Amino acid sequence: MKYYDKLIFELSNEGSIGYSLPKDDFSDISVDLDSSLLRNDTLDLPQVSELTVLRHYTNLSHKNFGVETGFYPLGSCTMKYNPKINEYVASFRGFRRIHPLSDESLVQGSLQIYYEMEQMLSELTGLDAFTFSPFAGAHGELVGLMIMKQYHLLRNDTKRTKVIVPTSAHGTNPASAAVCGFDIIEVPSLDNGRVDVKALKEVLSDEVAGMMLTNPNTLGLFENEIEEISKLIHDAGGLMYYDGANLNALLGYAKIGNMGFDIMHINLHKTFSTPHGGGGPGSGPVGVKAFLKDYLPAPIVDKVNDKYVFKTPSHSIGRISGFYGNFLVVVKAYTYLLSLGKENIKNVAYYSVLNANYIKESLKDEYELPIDDVCMHEFVFDGLKDKSTGVKTLDVAKRLLDYGYHAPTIYFPLLFEQSIMIEPTEVENKETIDDFIKVMKQIAKEAIEDPELVKGAPHHTPIRRIDEVKAAKKPVLKFKDIGKYD
Ligand SMILES: *Cc1c(COP(=O)(O)O)cnc(C)c1O
Numbered sequence: 001m002k003y004y005d006k007l008i009f010e011l012s013n014e015g016s017i018g019y020s021l022p023k024d025d026f027s028d029i030s031v032d033l034d035s036s037l038l039r040n041d042t043l044d045l046p047q048v049s050e051l052t053v054l055r056h057y058t059n060l061s062h063k064n065f066g067v068e069t070g071f072y073p074l075g076s077c078t079m080k081y082n083p084k085i086n087e088y089v090a091s092f093r094g095f096r097r098i099h100p101l102s103d104e105s106l107v108q109g110s111l112q113i114y115y116e117m118e119q120m121l122s123e124l125t126g127l128d129a130f131t132f133s134p135f136a137g138a139h140g141e142l143v144g145l146m147i148m149k150q151y152h153l154l155r156n157d158t159k160r161t162k163v164i165v166p167t168s169a170h171g172t173n174p175a176s177a178a179v180c181g182f183d184i185i186e187v188p189s190l191d192n193g194r195v196d197v198k199a200l201k202e203v204l205s206d207e208v209a210g211m212m213l214t215n216p217n218t219l220g221l222f223e224n225e226i227e228e229i230s231k232l233i234h235d236a237g238g239l240m241y242y243d244g245a246n247l248n249a250l251l252g253y254a255k256i257g258n259m260g261f262d263i264m265h266i267n268l269h270k271t272f273s274t275p276h277g278g279g280g281p282g283s284g285p286v287g288v289k290a291f292l293k294d295y296l297p298a299p300i301v302d303k304v305n306d307k308y309v310f311k312t313p314s315h316s317i318g319r320i321s322g323f324y325g326n327f328l329v330v331v332k333a334y335t336y337l338l339s340l341g342k343e344n345i346k347n348v349a350y351y352s353v354l355n356a357n358y359i360k361e362s363l364k365d366e367y368e369l370p371i372d373d374v375c376m377h378e379f380v381f382d383g384l385k386d387k388s389t390g391v392k393t394l395d396v397a398k399r400l401l402d403y404g405y406h407a408p409t410i411y412f413p414l415l416f417e418q419s420i421m422i423e424p425t426e427v428e429n430k431e432t433i434d435d436f437i438k439v440m441k442q443i444a445k446e447a448i449e450d451p452e453l454v455k456g457a458p459h460h461t462p463i464r465r466i467d468e469v470k471a472a473k474k475p476v477l478k479f480k481d482i483g484k485y486d
Helices: 050-062 084-090 108-125 137-154 172-179 197-203 226-235 290-295 327-363 393-402 430-449 451-455 468-473
Strands: 129-131 162-166 183-187 208-213 239-244 263-266 286-288 300-304 307-311 379-382 419-422
Touching: 084 327, 108 129, 108 263, 108 286, 108 300, 108 307, 108 327, 129 290, 137 172, 137 208, 137 239, 137 263, 137 286, 137 290, 162 172, 172 183, 172 208, 183 197, 197 226, 208 226, 226 239, 286 290, 327 379, 327 419, 327 430, 393 419, 393 430, 393 451, 430 451
Parallel strands: 162 183, 162 208, 208 239, 239 263
Antiparallel strands: 129 286, 263 286, 300 307, 379 419
């Protein structure tokens, strides 16, 4: 085992110390504490020097894979590079240090950002008003559904307890609907990956509160029948909800509002800058058409006589987060939009769609393309074309790690047995994408010539293939538990 593969407990050396404190002047002071609050045995901490600690954590950080270390083709999640200027602006003291309870008059600039951000998002999406309170995409979904619920309730339309979700939807959609107290009706997809409109017609009734959909859908395909789908739902008295976590494909080309959607959320931490993953702060603003504006959570920012003010909408669903969401994430998205400018925003859509189609077309001789169609920002293969080798999608994903790539999303969507979902995003250049294609072709070749090599991957990572079921069922989270389940 290499020095830097050791756990911090294994580096521990009795008596090693990382600090020195002056003599304790208070050692003769005693405090009576309830015995239930006192520790019975000594604290089991590793004993290491400052340099050992530093090296340990620096080495650990080098084991991380991120979009700043390599290509990250993670479909349905838009893992893209976000320019550093966004971080820089978000670090301005005037943004970073404002107190959430500051008087409005002292934070006019920050309120202006919310206000202008709302205008920019409205312009891009064709919806009329936004709230920035939600902390994440799924949180936004819940808020959007609460608005949907409130809308029906205030019209005394209490029968509407069901939400329609296509089988290809992102998992958070049915989960959010369930959390909001709705029953879920699933509609299947056709062989071409689009919503089965005939099946949709059959589930419509006056019990339907609305439908959750994303377009392009989670297969990366544009729902060509979207106008008819929206009309069907509206005619049945329901509302249309749009999952706009990943908006890359449409920016500057198509507006969500024009497709008939009434409510949507956007993940600022996917499409609009802010790196995501690792549990960092997120922001899932929710947009609505004008007729739902009064239901937005409180507070919203308005402009009165050239002053920015907080307001509570008249039929607000209430507060859904402390204060006003993750402000600095909004600052990053604001910077991102301004630095791209109106002229360049279309390039996000252009290159994300071009890159995805380029990979798809380059690899479809080696990988099975179940729906051979123009894709948007992502697409799905159904494993290797040559099924006789026994090499599965999981093996391909693991082998990619050996070549220094992050694995794409696998086994999602559930529509195919061996799904590999690839989203290159717009930030990757042709050289990077060509290298990735070369490696994917190489893995396909290895699968035929030396299938065991691929099945045994990864070979070059610090930890080889783990037993995922065991890791989930019997996680070893403590040093003391190492070996417990062996
Ligand atoms: C990521 C994602 C979500 C959920 O967003 P979170 O911020 O992770 O809660 C919802 N829908 C789609 C399509 C997504 O890609």
